[in-house]
Amino acid sequence: MRLGDVLTGGALVAGGGLVAHTAQGFPRMAGIAYGPDLFPTIAAAGLMLCGLAIAAEGARAGPGAAAEQERLAPGRIIALLGIVAGTALALPWLGFHLTFAAATLAACRVFGGGWIAAAALGAVAPLALHYIFYSLLRVPLPWGVLTPIAW
DSSP states (O other): OOHHHHHHHHHHHHHHHHHHHHHTTSOOOTTOSSOTTHHHHHHHHHHHHHHHHHHHHHHHSOHHHHHHHHHHHHHHHHHHHHHHHHHHHHHHHHOHHHHHHHHHHHHHHHTTOOHHHHHHHHHHHHHHHHIIIIIISOOOOOOGGGGGGOO
């Protein structure tokens, strides 16, 4: 059993439950079937499902997996912090699409993903998120060096 995964999963479930509970208190808007609680509730459900999956996997793993995981954890945490810091620094200059593609590829590789899967996710994820945030939710995203071809 990997205690860290069980605790992390439990924390995600608890955090997701707190977000869902808080979102239910948002005021309703007249004449609309959904309100401002919709997106936070969906995100909270995702957090809770992922937390359950992480906790279940941690509880199912054998003792040998825990030793290997713990040995690699500090390097992965430092790498992830570097990816987040690099994303924050590069976002205004490179723009959302290129920065997120590079960050996704790097995070996939840090956590053991293969090159093909990391490159595929790095190519598809920014486009999917662009569609969700820019087109559906009307959230402006920085284009950076891609401004000349912005649509």
